[in-house]
Amino acid sequence: MSLELKTNIPEMNGQGGSARGTNAPKLPIYLDYQATTPCDPRVVEAMLPYFTEKFGNPHSRNHPYGWEAEEAVEKARRQVASIIGADEREVIFTSGATESNNLAIKGVMRFHKDQRNHMITTVTEHKCVLDSARHMEMEGVEVTYLPVQQNGLVDLEKLKAAITPKTALVSIMAVNNEIGVIQPLAEIGKICRERHVYFHTDAAQAVGKIPLDVNAMNIDLMSISGHKIYGPKGVGALYVRRKPRVRLEALIHGGGQERGLRSGTLPTPLCVGLGEACAIAQREMGAEAERLRFLRNRLLDGITKALPEVYVNGDLEQRIPGNLNLSFAYVEGEGLMMGIKNLSVSSGSACTSASLEPSYVLRALGVEEELAHTSIRFGLGRFTTEQEVDYAVEQVVGAVKRLRELSPLWEMAQEGIDIKSIEWSGH
Amino acid sequence: MSYSEKLLEHYENPRNVGALDKSDRNVGTGLVGAPACGDVMKLQIKVGKDGIIEDAKFKTFGCGSAIASSSLATEWIKGKSVDEAETIRNTDIAQHLSLPPVKIHCSVLAEDAIKAAIKDYREKNSVAAAPEAATAK
Numbered sequence: 006m007s008l009e010l011k012t013n014i015p016e017m018n019g020q021g022g023s024a025r026g027t028n029a030p031k032l033p034i035y036l037d038y039q040a041t042t043p044c045d046p047r048v049v050e051a052m053l054p055y056f057t058e059k060f061g062n063p064h065s066r067n068h069p070y071g072w073e074a075e076e077a078v079e080k081a082r083r084q085v086a087s088i089i090g091a092d093e094r095e096v097i098f099t100s101g102a103t104e105s106n107n108l109a110i111k112g113v114m115r116f117h118k119d120q121r122n123h124m125i126t127t128v129t130e131h132k133c134v135l136d137s138a139r140h141m142e143m144e145g146v147e148v149t150y151l152p153v154q155q156n157g158l159v160d161l162e163k164l165k166a167a168i169t170p171k172t173a174l175v176s177i178m179a180v181n182n183e184i185g186v187i188q189p190l191a192e193i194g195k196i197c198r199e200r201h202v203y204f205h206t207d208a209a210q211a212v213g214k215i216p217l218d219v220n221a222m223n224i225d226l227m228s229i230s231g232h233k234i235y236g237p238k239g240v241g242a243l244y245v246r247r248k249p250r251v252r253l254e255a256l257i258h259g260g261g262q263e264r265g266l267r268s269g270t271l272p273t274p275l276c277v278g279l280g281e282a283c284a285i286a287q288r289e290m291g292a293e294a295e296r297l298r299f300l301r302n303r304l305l306d307g308i309t310k311a312l313p314e315v316y317v318n319g320d321l322e323q324r325i326p327g328n329l330n331l332s333f334a335y336v337e338g339e340g341l342m343m344g345i346k347n348l349s350v351s352s353g354s355a356c357t358s359a360s361l362e363p364s365y366v367l368r369a370l371g372v373e374e375e376l377a378h379t380s381i382r383f384g385l386g387r388f389t390t391e392q393e394v395d396y397a398v399e400q401v402v403g404a405v406k407r408l409r410e411l412s413p414l415w416e417m418a419q420e421g422i423d424i425k426s427i428e429w430s431g432h
Numbered sequence: 433m434s435y436s437e438k439l440l441e442h443y444e445n446p447r448n449v450g451a452l453d454k455s456d457r458n459v460g461t462g463l464v465g466a467p468a469c470g471d472v473m474k475l476q477i478k479v480g481k482d483g484i485i486e487d488a489k490f491k492t493f494g495c496g497s498a499i500a501s502s503s504l505a506t507e508w509i510k511g512k513s514v515d516e517a518e519t520i521r522n523t524d525i526a527q528h529l530s531l532p533p534v535k536i537h538c539s540v541l542a543e544d545a546i547k548a549a550i551k552d553y554r555e556k557n558s559v560a561a562a563p564e565a566a567t568a569k
Contacts, residue, residue, distance in 0.1 A: 335493060336493070337470050337471070337493050337494045337495055337498075338470075339470075339494075339495035339496070340493075340494055340495045340496055340498070340499055343435075343440075343443055343495070343496035344443075363470065373468075374467070374468035374469075375467030375468050378467070378468075378469075378470040410449070411446060411449055411491055411492060411493075411499065412472075412491060412492070412493045413463065413472055413473070413474035413491040413492065413493055414467060414472060414493045415493075416451065416474075416491055424467055427463075429465070429466035429467065429468070429472075430464055430465065430466065430544075
């Protein structure tokens with residue numbers, strides 16, 4: 006894995022493809038960077054010594070093995086803190102953003118619910134936030150699920166109106182995992198601070214992609230993921246503000262590590278990997294964002310120039326550069342995925358589930374169900390090349406054209422029949 | 433999810449894609465499913481004087497399993513009598529394509545499409561016929 010990735014390094018900042026000396030990109034092409042990212046080879050390199058010779062327990066205080074592991078973990082903590090403008094003492098290592106979100110929501114609400122038993126979140130959050138909120142409802146917490154606007158962003162007036170004297174926590178994601186839209190974090194933080202409500206943000210898709218500053222944005226808790234930023238899977242972090250102090254209950258009890266908020270021996274190699282991933286992202290964010298914006302626009306332009314009735318889901322401006330979520334009217338998403346099998350993308354359609362329900366995020370934007378069924382998420386990232394994007398355009402355009410010829414809905418649209426005028430049987 | 437070779441072959445090379453003249457008395461049209469559910473099949477049959485289905489065409493909006501199921505359905509009903517075509521069961525289609533459990537509904541839809549097309553054909557050819565909802569008009 007690391008060897009193979011090393012051969013990709015020269016392409017990372019180049020114009021792409023030429024390093025391979027051939028016109029055919031290696032298949033399948035990975036375009037699902039919001040699902041996960043490969044470890045950057047530099048991250049793997051930093052981690053390796055901590056599996057073997059530097060294997061000490063970072064909590065062992067009595068010998069050099071422990072000290073060198075502790076030193077490595079603390080360096081990583083500084084690296085994580087640095088990318089979000091935090092103090093290193095405010096960073097707690099976890100197993101990933103899912104755990105961080107659970108800890109933030111359950112931890113804060115369990116601590117405060119006797120005085121303030123209300124929290125606010127949005128309907129487009131990741132399942133681990135929504136499910137944690139649902140779980141807290143069972144423990145007596147009242148939860149407000151804010152709707153989002155058609156562009157995927159929260160309405161700040163609605164947020165203000167939802168805050169009551171009983172509100173302890175607002176949890177709103179920084180960047181949406183399906184449509185890549187960036188919520189107005191600074192504005193939300195300002196409102197929360199003024200109303201003395203904690204602001205938690207799930208920043209799994211945001212860290213390393215957009216500049217974040219917990220102080221400028223008045224963020225009190227922030228969830229961070231390793232594997233979304235070219236770090237390892239199985240590690241993440243939770244930022245917990247010290248001043249003014251955020252009080253929360255731990256979920257995992259034991260040796261009292263991580264300020265008593267997350268017991269358990271820290272996985273030194275994973276912490277080192279997360280730290281290194283943050284350090285690289287912090288250095289390269291600007292240039293990488295510019296490169297990805299160019300590639301994303303090339304993908305969008307290439308597709309929309311060749312195909313009519315393609316719609317962008319979510320705001321195109323307030324969006325991370327590596328995300329493109331498109332609906333291809335009259336072509337079902339899963340059928341389309343089979344037609345572009347050399348592209349590893351995600352479908353917003355969930356025809357495989359018994360419910361046949363399309364993405365709840367797209368539905369929350371008001372995207373009609375028939376259009377939600379036609380959506381594909383393209384995730385571009387650090388190792389995506391221009392040549393891969395061009396290949397993707399060619400594949401998508403070809404498959405959509407073919408499947409539209411096969412689509413009774415496309416036929417009706419061409420004949421001028423309004424699909425909504427038909428009394429569908431359903432099944 | 434892994435798909436059978438037969439399914440992929442039908443998806444890559446679907447048989448009998450197209451449309452027949454809906455206004456033709458000998459053509460029966462079935463339109464089943466719903467865009468909001470992510471599956472719509474349109475299946476048409478053309479019946480000869482001897483009651484044999486001499487041509488069949490389909491168009492499908494849906495996943496690969498739905499496309500393959502309807503393609504297979506048209507292939508199977510061609511050359512059969514209307515009565516014979518009516519006996520095709522979704523389980524036969526599902527078995528032939530080795531559909532995974534979550535895709536069984538695609539074969540159900542294909543069976544429904546055959547039946548809807550036959551129903552439309554019969555209604556057109558009987559005096560007491562009344563047009564039914566969810567058949568193409």
